[in-house]
Amino acid sequence: AQSVTQPDIHITVSEGASLELRCNYSYGATPYLFWYVQSPGQGLQLLLKYFSGDTLVQGIKGFEAEFKRSQSSFNLRKPSVHWSDAAEYFCAVALGGYQKVTFGIGTKLQVIP
Amino acid sequence: GEEVAQTPKHLVRGEGQKAKLYCAPIKGHSYVFWYQQVLKNEFKFLISFQNENVFDETGMPKERFSAKCLPNSPCSLEIQATKLEDSAVYFCASSGGGEQYFGPGTRLTVT
Numbered sequence: 001a002q003s004v005t006q007p008d009i010h011i012t013v014s015e016g017a018s019l020e021l022r023c024n025y026s027y028g029a030t031p032y033l034f035w036y037v038q039s040p041g042q043g044l045q046l047l048l049k050y051f052s053g054d055t056l057v058q059g060i061k062g063f064e065a066e067f068k069r070s071q072s073s074f075n076l077r078k079p080s081v082h083w084s085d086a087a088e089y090f091c092a093v094a095l096g097g098y099q100k101v102t103f104g105i106g107t108k109l110q111v112i113p
Numbered sequence: 114g115e116e117v118a119q120t121p122k123h124l125v126r127g128e129g130q131k132a133k134l135y136c137a138p139i140k141g142h143s144y145v146f147w148y149q150q151v152l153k154n155e156f157k158f159l160i161s162f163q164n165e166n167v168f169d170e171t172g173m174p175k176e177r178f179s180a181k182c183l184p185n186s187p188c189s190l191e192i193q194a195t196k197l198e199d200s201a202v203y204f205c206a207s208s209g210g211g212e213q214y215f216g217p218g219t220r221l222t223v224t
Contacts, residue, residue: 003137029181032211032212034212036215043215043217043218044204044206044215045215046212046214046215048180049211049212057173070190096207097210097212098144098161098163098208098209098211099169100161100169100170100171100172101146101148101158101213102158103156104218105154105155106154
């Protein structure tokens, strides 16, 4: 069965610092890959997705992610974090379009002044 | 609409009562998904629909849970005889091109 690992449960960064959130997946093939963000009491907002092609994908809010097949990873990055980025970030995978999504356990991002 | 709509936002039920949740997918999306978020972070897939047909129900509890997506009506998720362990946030998502867009969720509290 597919699985998603987010090894960092909680990360604290200073405002303006760079950010990298890690995600590894276990799958038989290259799945569809996603990053979602959830603010307290809110739903999930799609930050970016990877289906195929260019392995560096750009998303909303200045986020990007890089797919590395050899490492089964899809890490999320942002060059300069803003206080409003504090939230829970979920890496997710699916076998294909229209298939159920499997989520990691999330990484809680805290941003300090 | 441009967003997935879910109602109600909050639902409180006594143990043993019925709970019914609604979801209106994004217009033009033909796939609808239901997920249960428990313990704040753990997402569990319940069921998905392609239009009004069940597409994948591998996550659906066999007892007490049922779901429908009928033409020209919001999709619904119904829990008969709720239990304390059903307390969770239930998210609906819709898809039209591969990625899923999520609604704001319905928080169900079973007392």
